[in-house]
Amino acid sequence: MEIEDKFYTCEEVPRLSFQDAKAMQLIADEKPVVLTHAHICEPALKWDLKYLLEHIGDAEHVVFASCSNVFKYYDDQKIKFCPQFERPTEKLAMTFKEFYQRFNNWKPGEKKLYLQQSLSSTVGPKVAADFVSFNWLWLTNLQKLVNWGALTSNLLLIAAKGGLTPVHYDEQQNLFCQLIGQKKVTLFSPEHHNRLYPHPVYHPHDRQSQVDLSKPNFSLYPGLRHLHGHEAIVGPGDVLYIPIYWWHQVESLNTHPYTVSLNFWYKAPPADNISYPLLPRQEVVIMRNIEKMIVDVFKEPSQVDHFFQSLTLGRYTVQGADVPATLSASLMNPELFSKEHLNDQKREEPSKDSDKLVGVQARGARKKKIVGKNSSANVRGEGSAHAKDGTNSTCSCHETSNPVVENGSPSCTCCSSCSSSPSLCKNYSHASQSS
Numbered sequence: 001m002e003i004e005d006k007f008y009t010c011e012e013v014p015r016l017s018f019q020d021a022k023a024m025q026l027i028a029d030e031k032p033v034v035l036t037h038a039h040i041c042e043p044a045l046k047w048d049l050k051y052l053l054e055h056i057g058d059a060e061h062v063v064f065a066s067c068s069n070v071f072k073y074y075d076d077q078k079i080k081f082c083p084q085f086e087r088p089t090e091k092l093a094m095t096f097k098e099f100y101q102r103f104n105n106w107k108p109g110e111k112k113l114y115l116q117q118s119l120s121s122t123v124g125p126k127v128a129a130d131f132v133s134f135n136w137l138w139l140t141n142l143q144k145l146v147n148w149g150a151l152t153s154n155l156l157l158i159a160a161k162g163g164l165t166p167v168h169y170d171e172q173q174n175l176f177c178q179l180i181g182q183k184k185v186t187l188f189s190p191e192h193h194n195r196l197y198p199h200p201v202y203h204p205h206d207r208q209s210q211v212d213l214s215k216p217n218f219s220l221y222p223g224l225r226h227l228h229g230h231e232a233i234v235g236p237g238d239v240l241y242i243p244i245y246w247w248h249q250v251e252s253l254n255t256h257p258y259t260v261s262l263n264f265w266y267k268a269p270p271a272d273n274i275s276y277p278l279l280p281r282q283e284v285v286i287m288r289n290i291e292k293m294i295v296d297v298f299k300e301p302s303q304v305d306h307f308f309q310s311l312t313l314g315r316y317t318v319q320g321a322d323v324p325a326t327l328s329a330s331l332m333n334p335e336l337f338s339k340e341h342l343n344d345q346k347r348e349e350p351s352k353d354s355d356k357l358v359g360v361q362a363r364g365a366r367k368k369k370i371v372g373k374n375s376s377a378n379v380r381g382e383g384s385a386h387a388k389d390g391t392n393s394t395c396s397c398h399e400t401s402n403p404v405v406e407n408g409s410p411s412c413t414c415c416s417s418c419s420s421s422p423s424l425c426k427n428y429s430h431a432s433q434s435s
């Protein structure tokens with residue numbers, strides 16, 4: 001069924017009994033589905049705050065504290081690459097008892113808390129017994145059937161109503177079990193990867209979208225106009241399958257004062273024989289690996305943007321470049337690359353033709369997809385090999401020989417494009433939106 005109150009088109013995730021063969025087929029096809037009556041972790045349906053307070057044990061738990069309802073994940077290890085990065089939440093360690101007291105007695109003006117802790121052997125005997133009596137037989141059968149790798153962790157999530165985990169993707173298969181309260185989960189397939197403008201892989205917000213879905217900025221992120229989502233509302237006993245590399249945003253609804261969920265993260269299936277055309281999620285893996293390699297080689301993330309531009313501009317994006325004749329006509333469309341077009345279209349929506357091709361599987365179409373990316377780089381006015389006055393200039397700040405001229409003085413793409421590519425800008429934290 002179509003859901004209509006959003007800026008993107010959206011359909012409901014099917015709800016099917018866990019015994020329904022169609023549900024298994026959806027999982028095998030890496031499509032989201034809500035499994036009903038699955039009884040996967042039924043003993044955990046009683047894990048409310050009081051029960052956990054009594055039985056979860058005295059170990060410390062990871063708790064994020066936020067000034068708003070938004071809890072955007074960041075990777076501490078990557079902050080060294082982005083010294084200006086400001087943590088959007090504070091990461092705390094506290095016993096469940098401390099968490100319970102602060103969470104239960106929360107007052108307006110105080111930071112909101114979100115507990116996100118992997119279950120470990122520190123849980124008390126009752127919680128351990130509940131865990132042991134999960135439906136492991138069914139879980140193991142499913143794992144074998146769909147050829148998933150090992151179960152890596154079970155993340156326990158306790159949020160207040162309104163708590164929001166913004167749109168991101170994970171590199172694992174996820175069986176997301178809702179225990180207490182309701183959550184709204186919005187999903188986007190990996191075909192929409194480029195339309196969600198992920199942060200660079202070296203960035204602390206790797207795997208997170210730069211986009212705030214509640215305040216879509218279409219001039220900055222024009223691909224948003226072509227998003228198509230899937231939505232599921234999950235309540236106690238529901239199990240949502242979140243396929244690997246699918247983008248998802250999770251919101252705790254106001255129907256209960258708080259929510260408790262438990263996920264099951266499984267490693268990806270082993271990479272077997274690759275067949276062509278590649279799946280959209282395989283393209284994402286390739287992009288990530290290339291990006292990681294480049295960062296590793298340069299040791300300096302600010303070089304990555306320049307490197308990718310040097311690699312592509314003039315070779316794949318300029319009319320007359322020595323590219324195979326099979327490249328699509330639109331790649332060679334002089335209009336796309338004329339100076340007038342570049343200036344007129346600065347940070348406007350890429351042409352429908354180029355954008356709608358994102359995610360199209362056919363080999364030829366994928367080449368068009370490259371055009372989509374590069375043309376959007378070009379319409380931002382980046383990457384002209386020469387300054388507008390025809391001279392070759394160098395940006396004093398970034399020392400690139402590939403400057404754009406803004407207000408008569410040359411500046412590199414990093415400086416000139418922070419509003420269109422915030423995460424590539426040294427002043428990132430000023431340019432970024434709070435989501």
Ligand SMILES: O=C(O)CCC(=O)C(=O)O
Pocket residue numbers: 157164165170174176248250251261263
């Ligand atoms: O429930 C949430 O807030 C986030 C959960 C999530 O993103 C996940 O399990 O992958």
